[in-house]
Amino acid sequence: MIKREELLSLEAYARSRGEIRAQVIAHKKIRSVHLGEHVTLQFEDALLIRYQIQEMLRIERIFEEAGIQGELDAYNPLVPDGGNWKATMFVEYADEDERRRMLARLKGVERRVWVQVGGGARVYAVADEDLERENEEKTSAVHFLRFELAPEARGELRRGAALAIGVEHPEYSASLVVGPQVRDSLAGDLA
Secondary structure (H helix, E strand, C coil): CCCCCHHCCHHHHHHHHHHHHHHHHHHHHHHEEEECEEEEEEEECCHHHHHHHHHHHHHCCCCCHHHHHHHHHHHHHHHHCCCCEEEEEEECCCHHHHHHHHHHCCCHHHHEEEECCCCCEEEEEEEEEECCCCCCCCCCEEEEEECCCCCHHHHHHHCCCCCCEEEEECEEEEEEEHHHHHHHHHHCCCC
16 A cells, blocks of 8 residues: 655656656566457556556646545555555557457456466456446456465465466457566565
C-alpha cells in the first residue's frame, strides 16, 4: 500500500519527473509479458502505481489532501499484497475493425489467463473486481487481474522455480515461460 508521505509534492515531482519516468520505463520492461501478438500483461507493483498516482496528481493539478487521498484510494487496490500479483491486461489490435470483431469473439478471455509455478497447478486470474468490463456484445480491451498464489508456490518461485504464464480461450491461446529477470522481479512482490 502506498502512503501519503511516499508521494512527492507537485513541485518536487516536476523537478524529478524525467529521472523517475526513465526508471519506470526500464522497470515496466521487466514486468511486461506479451502473450502472443495481441495480449500484454503489465504486472503492477508499488513503484508503477506510485508513478501513476504522481502522474494523475500532476495532470489534474491535485494538491489538496482530500484529492490526494482520493487518488490513493483509487490506485492502492492495484498494489500486490505479498500473496498475489496484480496485472493490467491489454487486448491490442491496431486495426479498429479487427479490434471490434475480436473483442466480440474474446468474451471471457480475462478469466482464462493463468500463471503456473514449476510443475504446480495453474492459477487462473480473478478478473475485474472493480467493475464488470464485459457486456453481452464484447469484452473490454483493458482488464484488471489478480493471481492468488499459495505459500508453497511463492516459496518455490523465490527458490528459482520456472514461471509460465498463458491464456487459453477458444479464440486466443498463447503461453510462455518467462525469463529469470521477469521471474525474479515478480518473485520480489511475494512475502
